[in-house]
Amino acid sequence: MTVAIGLSRLRFVESDFEGAHHLAFTIPTGSFDLARRWLGQRVLLLSVDDRTEFGGPPSWDSRSMYFDGPDDQVLELIERRALPPREVDSFAADDLVCVSEIGVAVPDVLAAVATLRAADLQPYGNEPTSEFAAVGDVDGLLILVTPGRAWFPTSTRHVADTAVTVRTSVQQEVTLGAGKRLRPVTAGLGGRPVTD
Numbered sequence: 001m002t003v004a005i006g007l008s009r010l011r012f013v014e015s016d017f018e019g020a021h022h023l024a025f026t027i028p029t030g031s032f033d034l035a036r037r038w039l040g041q042r043v044l045l046l047s048v049d050d051r052t053e054f055g056g057p058p059s060w061d062s063r064s065m066y067f068d069g070p071d072d073q074v075l076e077l078i079e080r081r082a083l084p085p086r087e088v089d090s091f092a093a094d095d096l097v098c099v100s101e102i103g104v105a106v107p108d109v110l111a112a113v114a115t116l117r118a119a120d121l122q123p124y125g126n127e128p129t130s131e132f133a134a135v136g137d138v139d140g141l142l143i144l145v146t147p148g149r150a151w152f153p154t155s156t157r158h159v160a161d162t163a164v165t166v167r168t169s170v171q172q173e174v175t176l177g178a179g180k181r182l183r184p185v186t187a188g189l190g191g192r193p194v195t196d
Helices: 032-040 109-118
Strands: 002-005 008-011 022-027 062-068 074-080 098-105 132-137 140-145 164-168 174-177 180-184
Touching (some): 032 062, 109 140, 109 174
Parallel strands (some): 098 140
Antiparallel strands (some): 062 074, 132 140
16 A cells, blocks of 8 residues: 655555554644644644653754554654745645654664765764664654664554665665665655655
């Protein structure tokens, strides 16, 4: 099944897996409150100490809300204030800009970061650690994590260690582990990440 999310396309392939996946979707800058109202009418927002809004690290200049996806997946709407604002009077699914983040479990986060640097994809925001790194830019990030780690803002939904293919700005295919690869983006996708 393929689903269009703004500029991105997600293709889901049925498989057995344990754990949770993480995807984030960019919303227009300036639409956060409208998006929260719209989303809150449809799903229960995930919370920590009754908070449902989370600011990203200062270097990200973002804020997010998280919610349950199918099969307890951890999904997120994120406003990235580095992107130009867009006038929005109301919010609907058509206002989702693109897939903003794709969580990928890798056996060695720092080795995966080095592999991506060699392919001209740089760490974003904070310095990578042995358990977590964001790689890419404000238009799209790979969130590299160690298997078994819990996805924020939960403490019980652990990273699914499954195959994933992302089409993005790489010039040639990059492998990050068994079944985990990046492929060059196909024409017409605007350089935004797309799972395959």
